[in-house]
Amino acid sequence: MNVTERFLKYVSCDTQSDSRSHQTPSTPGQLTLAASLVEELKCMGIENAHQDQYGCVYGHIAPSKGCIRPGLALIAHMDTAMDMSGANVRPRIVKDYDGGPIVLNQEKSIVTKPSDFPSLLAHIGQDLIVTDGTTLLGADDKAGIAEIMTLADFLMANPDFPHPPVSILFTPDEEIGRGSDHVDLKKLDAAYGYTVDGGLLGELSYENFNAAAAQVTFHGVTAHPGYAKGVMKSAMLIAMEFHSLLPVYQTPACTQDREGFFHLDHMEGTTETAVLNYLIRDHDHSLFLERHQLMEECVQFLNRKYGPETVEITFTENYQNMYEKVKDHPELIDWAIQAMEQASISPMITPIRGGTDGARLSFAGLPCPNLCTGGQNGHGRHEYVSCQAMEKVTELLKNLVKLFA
Numbered sequence: 073m074n075v076t077e078r079f080l081k082y083v084s085c086d087t088q089s090d091s092r093s094h095q096t097p098s099t100p101g102q103l104t105l106a107a108s109l110v111e112e113l114k115c116m117g118i119e120n121a122h123q124d125q126y127g128c129v130y131g132h133i134a135p136s137k138g139c140i141r142p143g144l145a146l147i148a149h150m151d152t153a154m155d156m157s158g159a160n161v162r163p164r165i166v167k168d169y170d171g172g173p174i175v176l177n178q179e180k181s182i183v184t185k186p187s188d189f190p191s192l193l194a195h196i197g198q199d200l201i202v203t204d205g206t207t208l209l210g211a212d213d214k215a216g217i218a219e220i221m222t223l224a225d226f227l228m229a230n231p232d233f234p235h236p237p238v239s240i241l242f243t244p245d246e247e248i249g250r251g252s253d254h255v256d257l258k259k260l261d262a263a264y265g266y267t268v269d270g271g272l273l274g275e276l277s278y279e280n281f282n283a284a285a286a287q288v289t290f291h292g293v294t295a296h297p298g299y300a301k302g303v304m305k306s307a308m309l310i311a312m313e314f315h316s317l318l319p320v321y322q323t324p325a326c327t328q329d330r331e332g333f334f335h336l337d338h339m340e341g342t343t344e345t346a347v348l349n350y351l352i353r354d355h356d357h358s359l360f361l362e363r364h365q366l367m368e369e370c371v372q373f374l375n376r377k378y379g380p381e382t383v384e385i386t387f388t389e390n391y392q393n394m395y396e397k398v399k400d401h402p403e404l405i406d407w408a409i410q411a412m413e414q415a416s417i418s419p420m421i422t423p424i425r426g427g428t429d430g431a432r433l434s435f436a437g438l439p440c441p442n443l444c445t446g447g448q449n450g451h452g453r454h455e456y457v458s459c460q461a462m463e464k465v466t467e468l469l470k471n472l473v474k475l476f477a
């Protein structure tokens with residue numbers, strides 16, 4: 073099987089995760105894919121391949137003869153995002169893409185246009201795998217899985233190709249933030265890792281957001297609206313006032329690159345109680361802390377104005393910028409760049425405006441930058457991946473293991 077055949081096989085399995093589930097993995101389809109990946113790894117000759125009770129798939133490939141380097145982990149996730157259905161994915165290959173609009177679904181008038189998605193123009197002449205417009209494709213991150221599996225197959229068939237011990241890990245539930253919850257680093261037995269979970273060919277990331285959530289609760293006083301003068305305190309109006317105190321332009325819609333933001337993610341309220349839920353993001357750790365502090369100051373200001381304990385805030389810390397850990401291992405970046413250049417891929421170093429499994433793994437002791445998969449427009453109906461890009465990423469991975477040997 074080549075990388076495209078593998079990819080088409082994996083996207084036929086519905087592995088959408090579900091944050092409302094308390095099971096691990098959150099959905100049974102992920103166990104089905106895990107079992108089929110284990111079987112495929114065993115067929116390649118990786119006898120130790122297995123899935124644990126959490127649905128994590130592990131497989132270890134012995135180093136080439138004479139290699140005494142520490143282990144390298146290659147990691148991808150099995151689940152797909154909740155934003156759109158991942159059931160009954162009907163992939164279609166657009167051969168020799170001509171640079172024009174791609175009609176995904178005639179009946180429903182769903183068209184992927186280069187005017188909306190300019191990255192398409194980087195793929196003229198290539199074969200693109202697209203959806204029928206009713207589901208996501210699942211290139212995030214089944215392209216990563218297909219690329220790692222194709223590398224594994226190559227290494228097992230070519231044991232003399234120079235490589236260190238390679239540890240393969242496929243995680244469930246990454247999209248709902250639980251991907252690294254049950255990873256057993258001892259079992260993984262690697263000194264370094266890469267997640268293969270990025271986008272456009274050449275993307276290389278070793279910075280991600282610092283991320284926290286803030287819940288702000290407002291307590292009001294209700295009264296008959298006709299006789300409320302001096303008595304009523306509307307929790308909703310105080311909530312609106314709180315939001316108005318935050319910097320207007322520091323929102324997801326007004327920021328890019330390394331600019332952080334406050335994102336009002338959910339709100340609900342009555343006169344008596346209102347709750348605002350925010351996501352706080354920043355690459356820079358001191359600016360990230362300042363964002364916490366600014367929100368605290370807004371709370372204090374409103375409590376002075378409306379009375380103590382009118383407003384409460386609680387923060388939940390989610391993940392940290394992996395750069396803190398990866399910066400001590402510059403060779404991980406150098407080798408990734410070299411491996412790309414050897415495959416004639418131009419490296420594009422981009423800070424991730426989100427998190428990856430690698431962020432938490434980096435802080436758990438496995439420095440873990442993120443490599444491209446070639447997939448684009450993840451989490452939606454316009455998701456696509458180029459067959460040639462997946463082949464290039466597979467080549468990149470071959471070059472990378474050779475550099476580590």
Ligand SMILES: [Zn+2]
Pocket residue numbers: 149212213246269
């Ligand atoms: Zn992903």
